[in-house]
Amino acid sequence: MNRRRIFGIAALAALLIxxxxxxxxxxxxxxxxxxxxxxxxxxIRQVDLGFRVSGRIAAMPFEEGARVxxxxxxxxxxxxxxxxxxxxxxxxxxxxxxxxDKRRNGNRPQDIAQAQAKLxxxxxxxxxxxxxxxxxxxxxxxxxxxQALFDASTAKFRSAQAQVSAAQQALxxxxxxxxxxxxxxxxxxxxxxEAQAAKAxxxxxxxxxxxxxxxxxxxxxxxxxxxVQPGETVLTLTIDRPMRVRAYIPEPDLSRIAPGMAVTVTxxxxxxxxxxxxxxxxxxxxxxxKTVQTEALRTDLVYRVRIIxxxxxxxxxxxxxxxxxxxxxxxxxxN
Numbered sequence: 001m002n003r004r005r006i007f008g009i010a011a012l013a014a015l016l017i018x019x020x021x022x023x024x025x026x027x028x029x030x031x032x033x034x035x036x037x038x039x040x041x042x043x044i045r046q047v048d049l050g051f052r053v054s055g056r057i058a059a060m061p062f063e064e065g066a067r068v069x070x071x072x073x074x075x076x077x078x079x080x081x082x083x084x085x086x087x088x089x090x091x092x093x094x095x096x097x098x099x100x101d102k103r104r105n106g107n108r109p110q111d112i113a114q115a116q117a118k119l120x121x122x123x124x125x126x127x128x129x130x131x132x133x134x135x136x137x138x139x140x141x142x143x144x145x146x147q148a149l150f151d152a153s154t155a156k157f158r159s160a161q162a163q164v165s166a167a168q169q170a171l172x173x174x175x176x177x178x179x180x181x182x183x184x185x186x187x188x189x190x191x192x193x194e195a196q197a198a199k200a201x202x203x204x205x206x207x208x209x210x211x212x213x214x215x216x217x218x219x220x221x222x223x224x225x226x227x228v229q230p231g232e233t234v235l236t237l238t239i240d241r242p243m244r245v246r247a248y249i250p251e252p253d254l255s256r257i258a259p260g261m262a263v264t265v266t267x268x269x270x271x272x273x274x275x276x277x278x279x280x281x282x283x284x285x286x287x288x289x290k291t292v293q294t295e296a297l298r299t300d301l302v303y304r305v306r307i308i309x310x311x312x313x314x315x316x317x318x319x320x321x322x323x324x325x326x327x328x329x330x331x332x333x334x335n
Contacts, residue, residue, distance in 0.1 A: 036256055036329035038305065040247030042267075044318045045240070046218060048233040051077060052206040057224045057234070062217050071212045074235055077207040077228075086204055089197035096190040103183045107174045115174040119167035126160035133157040213241040234258045243312040245276065248302040251285065256329040262308055264325045270315050278326075280306040 056078035062074055085326035158272045219236040222228055245265055249257065257278060265274040282304040307324060309316065316322075 010324040011020075013106040017157045026046045031131075034327065034331060036249075036253060036326040038247040038249055038324040038326070040305070040307075040322060040324060041246055042309075042316060042318050042320045043244040043246050044238075045244070046236055046238050047212065047215075049074065049209055049212075049235045049237055050232045051075075051209055051228060051234065052230055052232070053077070054229050055081065055207065055227070057222060057226050057228060060220060060222075060224055064217050064220055066217050068215065068217065068237075070211055072211045073208045074211055074217070074237075075209040076197050079207050082200065082207055086197065086200035089193065089200040092193040093190065093197055096186070096193040097159060100183070100186040103186045112171070112174045115167070115171040119164070119171050122167040126157075126164045129153070129157040129160040139176070158298055170325045208232060211237060213237070213239045214241055229329075232270060237259065238318060240312065240318060243309040243316065243318075244279075245307040245309060245322055245324060247305045247307060247322075249281075249305050250302050253329075253332065254281075254303055257281065257305070257326060257334060258330075261326055261328055264327070265309055265316075265322050266306065266325070267316060267320050272315065274309050274316060275310040275311050276307045278305060279308045 058076050058078045060075045062068060064074075068074065130166050133156070136145045136150045136153045140147060140150040193211045215237045217235060221233045221235065226235060259278050259281060261278045263278060265276055266272075285301040285303055287301060303326075
């Protein structure tokens with residue numbers, strides 16, 4: 001047996017042993033004896049934060065890298081313009097409320113008395129013109145009064161009758177007060193003013209940008225003094241609690257795991273072993289992601305596994321590649 005042949009056999013044996021020991025260099029799952037090894041990455045969970053209203057940034061108290069609890073005010077807008085809008089809306093409520101009270105309370109006694117006086121004056125004028133009309137009606141028959149003069153008296157008498165009728169209707173309206181439709185319209189205007197005030201109060205509250213979750217400030221996209229528009233990114237916050245790992249398992253090993261199983265998570269350069277549990281297993285398959293595949297396995301189908309790390313620390317970074325060991329995996333079924 002020549003030296004070249006011996007070298008080839010030795011190399012082939014070494015590759016075979018390595019393949020058996022790592023089950024496809026670590027991408028084909030675990031071993032039949034119960035331990036299963038998966039590979040993946042720590043999930044990157046980020047949220048871009050912005051104001052719901054426009055304005056000038058007045059303060060941003062935290063720098064990049066700062067950890068903040070949920071509800072922390074991360075930035076504030078200048079509240080003066082929004083406070084002015086709220087004050088104007090509250091004043092409009094007062095105006096609409098006064099108009100509604102006016103219509104509900106009806107007319108003042110003085111207004112009714114004034115209408116009564118106008119009616120009395122119209123009635124007195126009618127009595128005078130009626131007397132003149134009746135006198136000239138008798139005289140026109142005998143020719144003592146011209147027809148033109150009698151016609152003028154007739155017109156004056158009818159005008160006085162109309163004035164009395166108008167004064168009577170005006171007095172009736174004063175006594176009846178506002179119509180139900182007018183009261184309903186005034187009430188609607190009051191509600192509209194209240195809605196505007198509520199919106200202005202909401203806008204003023206939105207001048208403070210709060211952390212929706214506990215996390216770490218990744219970037220400050222804008223700085224104090226900048227004018228921002230609604231929805232414009234001001235800060236980016238990373239959410240690292242709970243910390244999730246996304247790993248992938250080949251289809252042949254799918255039956256070996258189940259939600260709730262305990263796992264151990266390790267990462268390169270970090271001696272600590274983290275603990276976690278399997279939280280979710282995808283119900284559909286996908287192609288092996290490029291972050292965990294080799295050229296030989298690019299067409300293999302895998303299932304995504306979500307793992308919740310129960311004891312994370314700052315050394316376990318988002319996006320970091322990790323190795324997941326499942327010591328309690330079920331034995332692999334044999335064909």
